[in-house]
Amino acid sequence: xxxxxxxxxxxxxxxxxxxxxxxxxxxxxxxxxxxxxxxxxxxxxxxxxxxxxxxxxxxxxxxxxxxxxxxxxxxxxxxxxxxxxxxxxxxxxxxxxxxxxxxxxxxxxxxxxxxxxxxxxxxxxxxxxxxxxxxxxxxxxxxxxxxxxx
Amino acid sequence: xxxxxxxxxxxxxxxxxxxxxxxxxxxxxxxxxxxxxxxxxxxxxxxxxxxxxxxxxxxxxxxxxxxxxxxxxxxxxxxxxxxxxxxxxxxxxxxxxxxxxxxxxxxxxxxxxxxxxxxxxxxxxxxxxxxxxxxxxxxxxxxxxxxxxxxxxxxxxxxxxxxxxxxxxxxxxxxxxxxxxxxxxxxxxxxxxxxxxxxxxxxxxxxxxxxxxxxxxxxxxxxxxx
Numbered sequence: 001x002x003x004x005x006x007x008x009x010x011x012x013x014x015x016x017x018x019x020x021x022x023x024x025x026x027x028x029x030x031x032x033x034x035x036x037x038x039x040x041x042x043x044x045x046x047x048x049x050x051x052x053x054x055x056x057x058x059x060x061x062x063x064x065x066x067x068x069x070x071x072x073x074x075x076x077x078x079x080x081x082x083x084x085x086x087x088x089x090x091x092x093x094x095x096x097x098x099x100x101x102x103x104x105x106x107x108x109x110x111x112x113x114x115x116x117x118x119x120x121x122x123x124x125x126x127x128x129x130x131x132x133x134x135x136x137x138x139x140x141x142x143x144x145x146x147x148x149x150x
Numbered sequence: 151x152x153x154x155x156x157x158x159x160x161x162x163x164x165x166x167x168x169x170x171x172x173x174x175x176x177x178x179x180x181x182x183x184x185x186x187x188x189x190x191x192x193x194x195x196x197x198x199x200x201x202x203x204x205x206x207x208x209x210x211x212x213x214x215x216x217x218x219x220x221x222x223x224x225x226x227x228x229x230x231x232x233x234x235x236x237x238x239x240x241x242x243x244x245x246x247x248x249x250x251x252x253x254x255x256x257x258x259x260x261x262x263x264x265x266x267x268x269x270x271x272x273x274x275x276x277x278x279x280x281x282x283x284x285x286x287x288x289x290x291x292x293x294x295x296x297x298x299x300x301x302x303x304x305x306x307x308x309x310x311x312x313x314x315x316x317x318x319x320x321x322x323x324x325x326x327x328x329x330x331x332x333x334x335x336x337x338x339x340x341x342x343x344x345x346x347x348x349x350x351x352x353x354x355x356x357x358x359x360x361x362x363x364x365x366x367x368x369x370x371x372x373x374x375x376x
Binding site for chain 1: 173174175176178179182183185186228257278279281282
């Protein structure tokens with residue numbers, strides 16, 4: 001197998017595993033389809049925006065949850081809602097699912113539950129970030145070798 | 151009375167869409183969806199900015215009279231400050247811009263929310279995440295001049311849709327305004343979240359009320375009013 005085919009195989013397999021393991025869903029595939037010669041870095045760009053969002057929102061949630069004089073669950077929920085929206089738009093399924101649970105705990109004003117979800121969402125976000133970085137690296141290698149992801 | 155033709159791009163010009171969303175990620179996604187569909191896009195982060203862009207905020211707008219005329223406004227529903235609903239109202243209250251179709255996008259498919267928006271004159275209520283097929287369908291609707299004023303042609307379009315698509319699961323009366331049905335051969339396979347289902351489908355946890363004929367008649371009132 002020549003280099004390009006090998007790299008292509010690697011990329012496809014890795015992409016498939018991300019789907020299989022639920023890191024990304026069909027929406028991510030939709031976004032990949034929106035990438036073309038006019039916006040060749042679209043997916044990387046959206047992913048970067050998403051990770052920025054994640055960091056900002058996770059910090060907001062953490063700050064709100066550590067308020068000693070009483071947690072403003074509405075505030076936490078507002079951030080979780082935003083994160084849920086972004087993760088849904090990019091196809092970050094596992095992050096989105098944690099957000100869904102997270103919102104229930106916010107509604108129930110359950111601080112312990114919220115803190116657990118915060119931990120989970122932080123974990124899922126880091127995992128996804130590193131997975132996507134790997135995926136993008138594989139894509140770069142493939143393109144550099146003259147192959148394409150289509 | 152201004153006709154739909156007044157808001158359509160003339161000749162071979164591309165549709166110019168004003169996209170409003172406080173989420174960076176969503177703005178980027180909708181921008182690309184629209185560009186891929188050969189639309190010009192102006193993306194802003196708030197209702198206030200949108201009104202500024204249109205020149206509706208009392209200040210002299212940044213738009214020249216016919217410079218980059220906006221043919222469609224797509225706005226997120228939940229935004230801090232001015233919601234998409236409030237933006238919709240302001241646009242429909244303006245004599246200069248009320249003809250521009252406004253589409254509301256929301257991650258939450260709440261029936262009362264959908265109704266409220268449609269009653270206020272929204273062209274469509276799209277459930278997020280917005281897909282390419284949603285944008286393509288919207289573009290078709292707009293390009294064919296399908297606004298509330300053209301109550302008659304909406305009926306025709308529904309017929310066309312029925313020819314090409316399997317019937318929607320419920321309340322097919324509203325098919326022209328519903329997001330693509332998951333069972334349609336032309337739409338991508340449904341994502342694990344059920345958010346692409348038509349607003350009146352009954353299986354979503356967030357919908358509070360079952361579909362009723364009363365609801366449908368409200369919709370047809372919208373179609374026929376001028």
